Amino acid sequence: MSDLILSILMLAGAALLAGGIYVLRKGINKKQGLLMLVAAAVMFANVGIWLIPTPDANVPASPQSDG
Numbered sequence: 001m002s003d004l005i006l007s008i009l010m011l012a013g014a015a016l017l018a019g020g021i022y023v024l025r026k027g028i029n030k031k032q033g034l035l036m037l038v039a040a041a042v043m044f045a046n047v048g049i050w051l052i053p054t055p056d057a058n059v060p061a062s063p064q065s066d067g
Contacts, residue, residue, distance in 0.1 A: 006047055013043035 020036030023029060 002050075006050065009043050009047055013040045013047070016040035016043065 016036045017040040020033045020040060023033035023036065
């Protein structure tokens with residue numbers, strides 16, 4: 001489920017990025033274009049934060065055999 005959410009977030013971020021660039025280049029509404037670019041940056045930052053590996057200290061220790 002997490003992979004699906006991250007994929008949708010990346011697609012939405014890409015759409016916002018493309019739409020923001022389009023709106024800025026057309027000169028239609030610069031404020032809206034900048035806000036779209038900021039929203040895309042926030043989405044990409046969220047995906048980056050979620051994908052940062054966590055330290056192994058939180059993983060329970062596995063039993064070791066003396067073999």
